Amino acid sequence: MEQIYFAGGCLWGVQEFMKHLPGVITTEAGRANGTADTTQSDYDGYAECVLIQFNAEAVTVKQLMAFFFEIIDPYSVNKQGEDVGKKYRTGVYSKDPSHLVQVREYIDSRKDRERIVVEVMPLTNYVKSDEEHQDRLTHFPNDYCHIPLDLLHKYKQSN
Numbered sequence: 070m071e072q073i074y075f076a077g078g079c080l081w082g083v084q085e086f087m088k089h090l091p092g093v094i095t096t097e098a099g100r101a102n103g104t105a106d107t108t109q110s111d112y113d114g115y116a117e118c119v120l121i122q123f124n125a126e127a128v129t130v131k132q133l134m135a136f137f138f139e140i141i142d143p144y145s146v147n148k149q150g151e152d153v154g155k156k157y158r159t160g161v162y163s164k165d166p167s168h169l170v171q172v173r174e175y176i177d178s179r180k181d182r183e184r185i186v187v188e189v190m191p192l193t194n195y196v197k198s199d200e201e202h203q204d205r206l207t208h209f210p211n212d213y214c215h216i217p218l219d220l221l222h223k224y225k226q227s228n
Contacts, residue, residue, distance in 0.1 A: 070094055071125050073133065073168050074101050074192055076116035076160040077141040078149025082216035084119045085206040086140050089224040092128025096121055098198040098205070101162045102190060116160050116188070120195065130171035134161070136224075140216045143185045150215020160188030 077083040080098045088096040096119050103115030123133065141149060147158045161172045172189050176182055206214060206221070214221065 082214035
């Protein structure tokens, strides 16, 4: 089992989408690469993200990137949907350098690569979100989400 972290705006929708993908084993809502021991402040530098544990024999990092690019605006800085601020930036983080190489290869292979502003960095720290934020859209499906509902249900129905 391998781990990678995706930040794509509000973590609720990212988690709900990613947890239904082929090869994804578990997901967890959290915050990545901040500067404080907690995530109580919007000024601590964290990006809202989802920890994805996946089976690399069933899905590749590049395939996960293609799925991820279905739900984000890769050209938007610190904004996804109605969510605005540095904590809503897009990013991909990992402790495994080979994952970051694959992420960069995916981005470099795109015709629009010059416009893409997705942060690609080693994971320096991670804080799990409180239970209220775990699987939020499963428990409260009418909460706000910047991801179109048809995309949220696309892979859920196929599993």
